[in-house]
Amino acid sequence: MNPLLSRRRLLGTVALSSAAAVALSACGGGGGGGEGGGTVTAFSVEPENPLIPSNTTEQGGGRPVELIFKGLISYDEDAQPVNELAESIESEDNINWTIKIxxxxxxxxxxxxTSQSFVDAWNYAAAAKNAQQGSYFFEVIKGYDKVSAEGSEEDEMEGLKVVDDTTFEVELSQADITFPNRLGYHTYVPLPASAFEDMEAFGENPVGWGPFKMDGEGAWSHNEEIRLVKNEDYDGSQPAQLDALTFKLYQSAEGAYSDLISGNLDILDQIPPSSMDVREDDLSxxxxxxxxxxxxxxxxxYYLEGWSGEAGKLRRQAISLSINREELIDQVIKQGTPAKDFTSPAVEGFPESFKNQEFVEFDAKKAKELWDQADEIExxxxxxxxLAYNADGGHQEWVDAVCNMIKNALGIEAQGKSYATFKELRTEANAGELTSAFRSGWMADYPSMYNFLSAQFATGGSSNDPKYENPEFDKKLKEGLEAETVEDANKAFIEADEMLLEDIPAVPLYYPARTFGWSENVNDVKLTWNGEIDYAVVTQA
Known part of the structure; x- marks a missing residue:
């Protein structure tokens, strides 16, 4: 069986939609015709954690990790799987998989x-004692429940078996039609044996197989830059055209924009809202x-006072109904389209409409009625x-606008809560210590509705920061995984999505568009299917 059509990440920076996945790659800039070689600088922020693939779930770390590491498959410009290290990925029943590299x-x-490189990396990622944020991606593998249990010292999943240096077998705990298409996400990449000798040190100067590699010891100068150089030995589908790429680590997107227009930065993958109206002129x-x-x-x-139970549900619906998404996009964000669910129009199976969609449509009168009903209960x-946001990502404008909409519709005080960096915000979110609502976003890891729904909202999901729990929702996701066809799987995922639209564990705002810019020093600046700059194809002008 070939990998099916089917990719996540917390959006760590600027407010960044989707039409068909096919349309994602055709746009870009620089005019083409650049030369290979040269050095380019690009925007990023300080990573939340050391650069360990299975513990990287945000863009600050994701940008370099995606370039240093490639695994079994990657995804082309149309979101179709392409073999990298994989020779074949096959199954007769969607439970037992044979993977040849x-x-x-x-x-x-x-x-x-070798096969052991994959098995060791996957076991490490899954084990509770290693506390990896990407552990959840292995929950379908038999034995995950034992190694991931709180306090467990076990570190080998029963469902992984090395056959020989180029073959390993994976037994899942249940049928999963999406499994092969997950394998392009960086949590599934192999790791060298040396990584396990000192994983923290490895995360400071990681070693992988990808279009780029770290530029030796000290290549990551914290809060300043991460220097990458071309990996001449990489012979996969995405070879680097540049000799070197340096990520400059900024405290704000506004500061990065100033550097871009003054020629001190080559690529900015997120124009801040404050510069949206002047970008065409500034950047010619x-x-x-x-x-x-x-x-x-x-x-x-849900652990915040007043936001659980029936009263909490009514308040969540009221907050969502308070927001005029079209006005927010037209006047403040100036990109994207209003969201009507928790996934994306770019993934297969996205329907024209959803049950419970009315809870993400602006209705100030209904919002106040629901808020008052909640007050009668509690x-x-x-x-x-x-509403918490990171100040290094250009979010204040839209946060202020949303808070004003809530204040006007509900007659309550509403205000933004600024964190200096995304890392600080994520630290509280990961610890379950947030004291307010919080901005979030999702960039697909693999092209499937399941990718948006599971990690963010399934019980125990790795990015379930609201701490949402709904057994019926979990059951519906499981039904989708066990479906015999992609069509039946998507039907179940849509029904799960519709449960979220009633419960509102998070408030959908918009399907984002990436607004980016580049200097006169570069050509061929394009996006991947899931909105990343395709750094491998960038050339120097």
């Missing part, structure tokens, strides 16, 4: 890439806007509604 491949430290046309597979929301933790605590 290409022989003769090596990590950039000279170690051979070296800018573009492209829809992609993503979704922008803000979550409301009086609100009177505290201002706060």
């Amino acid at each position: 290409k022989g003769g491949k090596k990590f950039t430290n000279g170690e051979d890439i 046309g070296r800018t573009d806007q492209v829809e992609y597979a993503g979704n922008y929301t803000f979550g409301i933790p 009086k609100y605590n009177g505290k201002p509604f706060e």
Whole structure:
């Protein structure tokens, strides 16, 4: 069986939709015709964690990790799977999978890439004792429940077996029609044996197999830059055209934009809202806007006083109904389209409409009615509604606008809550210590509705920051995974999505578009299917 059509990540920076996945790659800039070689600088922010693939779930770390590591498959410009290290991925029943990898491949430290490299990496990622944020991606593998249990010291999943250097077998705990298409996400990449000797040190200077590699010891200068150089030995589908790529780590997108227009930065993958109206003039046309597979929301933790139970549900619906999404996009964000669900129009199976869609449509009168109904059940605590955001990502304008809409519709105090960096915000979210609602977003890891729904909202999901729990929702996701056809799977996923639209664990805002710009120093600046800059194809002008 070939990998099916089917890719996540928390959006860590600017408010960044999607039409068909086919349309994602055709746009871009620079005019083409650039030369190979050269050095280019690009925007990023300080990663949340060391650069360990299975513990990287945000863009600051994701940008370099995606370039240093490639695994079994990648995705082309149409979101179709392409073999990288995989020779074949086959199953007769969607439970038992045989994976054959290409022989003769090596990590950039000279170690051979073998089946053991995958099995060791996957076991490490899944084990509770290693506390990896990407652990959840292995929940379908038999034995995951044992190694991931709180306090477990076990570190080998029963469902993984090395057959020989180029073959390993994977037994799932249940049928999963999406499994092969997940395998392009960086949590599934192999790791060299040397990584396990000191994983923290490895994360400072990681070794992989991809179009780029770290530029030696000290290549990551914290809060300043991450320097990558071309990996001459990579012979996969996405070879680098540049000799070197340096990510400059910024405290704000506004500062990065200033550097871009002054020639001190080559690529900015997110024009801040404050510069949307002047970007064409400032950059002399070296800018573009492209829809992609993503979704922008803000979550409301269930552990906050007044936001659980029936009263909490009514308040969540009221908050969502308070927001005029079209006005927000037209006047503030100036990109994307209003969201009507929790996934993306770019993924297969997306329907024309959803049950419960009315809860994400602006209706100030209905919003106030629901808020008052909630107060009849349980009086609100009177505290201002706060929406947390990271100041290094250009979010203040839209957060202020949303809070004003909530204030006007509900007659309550509402205000933004600024964190200096995305890392600080994520630290509280990961610890379950948020004291307010929080901005969030999702960039697809693999092209499937399941990718948007599971990690963010399934019980125990790795990015379930609101701490949403609904057994019926979990059951519906399981039904989709066990479906015999993609069509039946998507039907179940849509029904799960519709449950979220009633419960509103997070408030859908819009399907984002990536608005990016580049300097006169570069050509061929394009986006991947899921909205990343395709750094491998960038050339120097």
